[in-house]
Amino acid sequence: MEKANWTSPVVGFILLGLSAHPKLEKTFFVLILLMYLVILLGNGVLILVTILDSRLHTPMYFFLENLSFLDICYTTSSVPLVLDGFLKEETISFSACAVQMFLSFAMAGTECVLLSMMAFDRYVAICNPLRYPVVMSKAAYxxxxxxxxxxxxxxxxxxxxxxxxxxxxxxxxxxxxxxxxLAVLKLACADISTNVISMGLTNVIFLGVPVLFISVSYVLIIATILRIPSAEGRKKAFSTCSAHLTVVVIFYGTLFFMYAKPKAKDPLGADKEDLSDKLIPLFYGIVTPMLNPIIYSLRNKDVKGAVRNLVSWKHFTR
Incomplete structure (x- = not known):
């Protein structure tokens, strides 16, 4: 696909990829391919064990199952295209670009809300355990x-x-x-102030509000945990939410860095994309989905036990 001239409307785009250096491109290709396979395997196993193991049929693991499915959808919407772009100059039609924008933004927004729902689940489980079965019934979660x-x-x-x-x-x-x-907006030949304003409002809704909600939830959770008399009880209570807290810090940390300050089009520097503007989406779009099942598996005895049962085929011999 040739570059569009300055008078004709754009019908497609050329994606430059991560790096212009061939050796670096090969390294990125191998790393991203391996990470994508780990994402599919890790999140796929997590979904499978939450379905097969009756002990994991609880609100917390239902949300975790949704998170794993979301991570698979999120990465699958972009990673195959990224890998293909390492092998040749990647072109994408205007409609395909729009679909990819929709899917990636939808998955990120969904994860923002889902993580806050998971924080509420942990709040009720630790701060109001007697009411947990009622508040977090199937009709609710x-x-x-x-x-x-x-x-x-x-x-x-x-x-x-x-x-x-x-x-x-x-x-x-x-x-x-x-x-x-944000990269696509830089190519628009019109005023994008409406887009910038709407992006700012979205940042408040999907970043500010959930982070505030999660922060308040964990302040109450920590206060409740500190009131538990035994050290073993405090350790057990904190272990039930430590994995979620770790995922929240990683996910929101990178997302805040990327989107907290929407970038308007800069005519003088539109073609000078900061490398961090590529590496940060790469981190929260590929690395975070890869880490999520690892974090939940390492920090949760129930998940580790379910995975061992799955590997040893205990589910099929009971």
Whole structure:
């Protein structure tokens, strides 16, 4: 695909990828391929054990199952295209770029809401254990998970619609490895102030509000844990939420760094993408989904026991 000229509308884009150095491209290809296989294996096993092991049929593991499925969908929407781009100059049609923008933003938004739902689940389990079966009944946690997907999808639809309605009549080269919305906005040949404002509002809704909610939940959780008289009891209580807290810190830390300050189009530097603007999405888009099942498996005895049962085929010999 040739670069579009400055008078014709853009019908497709060229993705430059992670690096212009061939040796680095080969290294990235191998690393990302290995990480993607680990993501599929780790999250796939986690979904499988939560389905097969009746001990894991609880709200916490239902949310974890959703998180694993989300991570698989999130990475599958972009990683195959990224890998293909390492082998040749990657071109993508305007419609395919829009679909990729929608899926990646929807998955990120869904995860933001889902992680806050998981924090609420841990709050009720530790701070109000006697009411836990009532508050976190199936009639409650299934709609909670469903609403996470619905909210993330709705927000992504708004942002994708606002982006694709913009005229792209100049350079069609995206200095990124996917159709990342901030990178695409830099190519628009029109005022993007509406997009920047909507992105700011979304940051408040999907970053500010969930982080505040999660922070308050964990302040109450920690206060409750500290009131437990025995050291063993405190350790057991904290172990039930330490994995979630670790995932929250990693996910929101990278997401805040990338999206907390929306970038308007800079005519003087639109073609000078900061390397961090590629590596940070790579981290929360590939590394984080790879770490999630590892973190939950290492910090949860029930999950480790279920995985051992699955490996030894105990589920099929009972």
């Amino acid at each position: 299934v709609p909670m998970a469903a609403s996470s997907w619905a909210i993330g999808g709705a927000a992504s639809m708004v942002h994708t619609s606002l982006t694709i309605r913009l005229p792209f009549c100049g350079d069609n080269v995206i200095n990124h490895f996917t159709c990342e919305i």
